[in-house]
Amino acid sequence: MRSPEDELAELDAASLRRTLRPVDSPQQPESIIYQKEVTSFASNDYLGLATHPALRQAATEAIETWGTGSGASRLITGSLSPHRQLEEFIAKAKKTESAITFANGYTTSVGTLSALLEKGDTVILDKLSHASLVDGARLSGATVRVFPHNNLDKLERLLQSTSQSAEPNRRILIVTESVFSMDGDLAPLREIVALKEKYHALLLVDEAHALGIYGSHGMGLAEQLGCSSGIDFHMGTLGKSAGSAGGYIAGSKAFIDLIVNKARSFIYSTAAPPAQAAASLAALKLIQSGEGAALREKLWSNLRLFSELTDSPLPESAIIPWMVGDSQKALDLSNQLFDQHSILAPAVRYPTVPRNTARLRITITAAHSEKNITQLCEILNSLA
Ligand code: PMP
Numbered sequence: 001m002r003s004p005e006d007e008l009a010e011l012d013a014a015s016l017r018r019t020l021r022p023v024d025s026p027q028q029p030e031s032i033i034y035q036k037e038v039t040s041f042a043s044n045d046y047l048g049l050a051t052h053p054a055l056r057q058a059a060t061e062a063i064e065t066w067g068t069g070s071g072a073s074r075l076i077t078g079s080l081s082p083h084r085q086l087e088e089f090i091a092k093a094k095k096t097e098s099a100i101t102f103a104n105g106y107t108t109s110v111g112t113l114s115a116l117l118e119k120g121d122t123v124i125l126d127k128l129s130h131a132s133l134v135d136g137a138r139l140s141g142a143t144v145r146v147f148p149h150n151n152l153d154k155l156e157r158l159l160q161s162t163s164q165s166a167e168p169n170r171r172i173l174i175v176t177e178s179v180f181s182m183d184g185d186l187a188p189l190r191e192i193v194a195l196k197e198k199y200h201a202l203l204l205v206d207e208a209h210a211l212g213i214y215g216s217h218g219m220g221l222a223e224q225l226g227c228s229s230g231i232d233f234h235m236g237t238l239g240k241s242a243g244s245a246g247g248y249i250a251g252s253k254a255f256i257d258l259i260v261n262k263a264r265s266f267i268y269s270t271a272a273p274p275a276q277a278a279a280s281l282a283a284l285k286l287i288q289s290g291e292g293a294a295l296r297e298k299l300w301s302n303l304r305l306f307s308e309l310t311d312s313p314l315p316e317s318a319i320i321p322w323m324v325g326d327s328q329k330a331l332d333l334s335n336q337l338f339d340q341h342s343i344l345a346p347a348v349r350y351p352t353v354p355r356n357t358a359r360l361r362i363t364i365t366a367a368h369s370e371k372n373i374t375q376l377c378e379i380l381n382s383l384a
Pocket of ligand 1: 104105107206208209235238239245
């Protein structure tokens with residue numbers, strides 16, 4: 001039997017071993033990591049809400065009222081009002097009939113895809129779709145097809161061949177992210193909506209990295225592009241720009257009811273703590289408010305500053321991949337930034353990204369100061 005030590009040694013040899021860093025500060029740019037003061041460019045807390053007083057207050061009040069735990073799965077102990085209020089808010093914000101939340105985004109994707117699809121159905125994913133979407137697709141038993149990243153011609157060809165061969169009544173589901181988590185680029189959502197309509201397919205869009213950042217109400221890229229109504233399943237996480245935790249899926253009442261009935265990660269898992277739902281609701285309200293719009297503007301002004309100082313195009317999102325290629329070189333660069341410059345810019349390696357495309361994944365947030373961005377850019381420029 002192979003030992004875990006041997007397996008870990010193999011990961012080490014390929015520069016693919018992961019370790020957990022000890023952090024002794026809240027989610028904010030000024031962090032204490034390995035007992036050292038560093039500036040973090042690693043967090044997906046894009047608006048800086050994870051430490052916002054409104055979220056702290058909502059969570060604290062919910063703990064006072066509801067205690068800490070949810071007791072059991074929602075189908076056993078029922079839906080507490082913080083969960084119901086959050087879901088009603090999400091459905092309204094996404095202009096759908098209904099919405100359901102899970103404890104996190106990963107279990108939302110896995111549960112939703114495996115609830116919606118079964119053997120005989122087809123799921124067509126963008127090649128760079130998040131692991132949770134890939135895992136849900138595989139678990140569902142449906143035929144899994146993959147189109148090269150953002151390649152609309154290939155997507156159309158797959159839709160053509162699938163719709164010709166599929167038996168009537170079979171579901172065909174297109175799956176994409178709106179902002180890709182490791183490349184920070186955007187999906188051509190309007191064009192994908194047009195294709196899904198042409199071929200009578202369904203469409204699920206994961207807005208994990210877009211919520212809070214795009215659209216006049218901060219509801220995501222589909223809101224900004226005006227194509228929300230063409231999306232059947234709006235998916236996202238509350239753990240990134242919403243500064244809390246949880247995942248949501250919004251869609252028609254019948255489909256959401258079906259997910260409640262069939263998603264195993266919903267049915268067989270204890271509901272998220274009520275305080276988590278309360279913090280998420282406070283975050284969504286804030287994202288839609290004038291303060292949310294000001295935080296978005298601050299984020300985009302930080303991104304403009306990054307672009308000016310590094311003489312590079314304006315990033316399309318808050319995620320900036322600094323491409324390296326080789327895993328060890330990416331690790332070395334990340335360690336160099338940490339050890340010599342007190343900057344956390346994590347190396348992202350296979351299997352999170354394809355082989356030989358290791359990179360630093362730099363995230364810029366509204367909580368970074370101009371000084372933080374200037375310091376980062378000076379160092380990056382000195383490396384180039
Ligand atoms: N989808 C995407 C695109 C993600 O990047 C992530 C988180 N890495 C998830 C889903 C999962 O969300 P969560 O972290 O809430 O589990």
